[in-house]
Amino acid sequence: MRSRDMIISASWRRSLAAGVDRGVHAAPLVYDRTDIPAARAGHPLHDLMPLLRHTLLQIADEAAHIMVVTDADGNILWRDGHSEVLRQGDRIGLAEGFAWAESAVGTNGIGTALADGVPTSVYGEQHHIEILHGWSCVGAPIVDPDTGAVLGCVDISGIASSLPPATVALVGAAAQLAESHLALRMRESDERIRTRHAARSGLLVSCSGRVIAGERFRGERVSLPSEGGRVVLPDGRVGDVEFLGDSYLVNCRRGAPPRLTLTLLGGSPFAEYSGRRVTLSLRHAEILTLLATHPRGLTAEQLSFLLYGDDGNPVTIRAEIHRLRAQLPGAVAAKPYRLVGEVDTDLQTVRRALSTGDLDTVVNRYQGPLLPRSESFEIRRERDELEARVRSEILGKGNATHLWSYAQTSGGHDDVAILERIMSIVPADDHRHAAASVRLTHSF
Structure with missing residues (x-):
């Protein structure tokens, strides 16, 4: 689990990347006051507000704090608590209808908890915008057990340099209690459907x-x-x-499952599935690459670490998997995440060809480095290892056709050793000799 300092640091990086102005005086208003009752009534947390108030409100009021509950986007729908803190909250937009996502006000207990998917405390100057340096807050996301989607955030905020250590545990427990009630309702609904x-x-x-x-x-x-x-x-x-x-x-139905074919080498990854060609985003291509190279499967936490390192967030991975499944229905199983059915990739094909010395297949399928834009450490390692193996085999054993094919890839285009080898084995009147000569001249 990441430390609190790591969570705050990652949040500041996101806030800076989003261009959040540290000098703003209040959160932006996103709801017209007259629209708030309807937004509350239609929200899944509406029926749980008595439970949350009973759990947190008395403690918040006695400790000169306020309780805030938002929707999934960090927009405040409910708040209550100490009267003086409520008045102070009005001045900075910590009130119904205002947006507290990181993209709106930077690092804060609400937006950062929603972005990271874990209970989060933010104290004083850890807040990104300066007007919040006199505040402290603890937020916890509430997740729908049915869909896995975040429904909103419950937060305790106060005018102090810090909050009691037990506040983090209390707010987290309140979120878990809300999720338990949602899970109970889900199970009761499931049982009615099964009976029916x-x-x-x-x-x-x-x-x-x-x-x-x-x-x-x-x-x-x-x-x-x-x-x-x-x-x-x-x-x-x-x-x-x-x-x-x-x-x-x-x-x-009876019959073979759909075949999933992945093209991951070169700069334009795509999948072929159930007779369709699907262009893949870099993030989806990275996830599919990791699942293809780990056939036993990976958890969200493992995928997050392999993609993002210590700054990874399993909630982000789950959201990406949800979108990936919509593109490739049935291709990704869960617990752990893994590819199902018949799977083939150009990465695996090139690896197999290298192991058998089939250089014709290597140059036919190796169209360039593995996901060249990926910054994932694991994928960079796979990319560098494959590139080194392909280059070594072709340089040591390849004929003119193999060498020239490799020279058309981004890694081989200006490779001096490859170009010199081409010039040494093809006739001087061969166009490949002339092209290699020109590239060599430009490389010095």
Whole structure:
């Protein structure tokens, strides 16, 4: 687990990158006052406010603090507590309708807790904007156990250089208590749905995509189609989907699971899946590369570390996996995250070809370095190792065709040893000899 200092440092870097002005005097207003009642009524935390007030409000008022509850974007929907602190909060926008995301006011207990996905305390000058240096706050995100999405943040704030150490634990416990109540309601709803459809065979899936009955996938998630059709299950099998009004029924088809083919070498990663070509963002390509090279799977925490190091956030990884699954339904299983079905990558193909000395396949599939824009330490290591192996094999054993093909990649284009080797084995009247000569001249 990252230390508090690391969390604050990472938050400051994000705040600076977002261009947050340290001299602003208040958080921005994002809700018209007349719209707040409707926003509250439609929010999933609305029914839990009595619970949160009972847990925190008396303590907050007695200690001259206030309690704040926001939506998932850090916009304040509820607040209560000590009257004088409420008046002070009005001056800086710590009130209903104002935005407290990091992108709005920089490092603070609400926005940083939402960004990091963990209970977070921010004291005095640790706040990014100067007007907050006289404040301290502790925030904890509340996560929907059904969807895994963050619903909002509960926060205790006060006019002091710090808050009692027990405040962090108390706010975190309040968030966990809210999540426990949400989980209880979810389980009661699941049981009603299971009872209502007990006579049906197949997988019973909630409207959020959770398997709630059937076979061995209970608790896992599937990406449901927007309309009827098919869904790919965690083990790669395909199922037909029927909407039941309060849930979905999935009946498995027989047959081979879809094949996932990944092109990761060079500068434009993409996937081929279920007959479709899907262009991949760098982050999705990085996740798929790590899962392909770790076939037993990785947890969100492991993926986060391999991608971001100590600054990683598992919440960010879970959100990216959610978006990736929408692009490649059924390709990524959970607990731990892993690729399912038949998977092939150009990275694996080149590795196999190198091990057997098949240089024709190597130069055909090696179109350049592995995800050249990736800063992940793990992927950089894979990239450098593969590049070194390809260069060594082609330089030592390759013919003119192999050498010239490698010279068209970003790594080989200006490689002096490669270019000199080409000139030594192709005739002087060969266009490759002339091109290599020109590149050599420019390289000095």
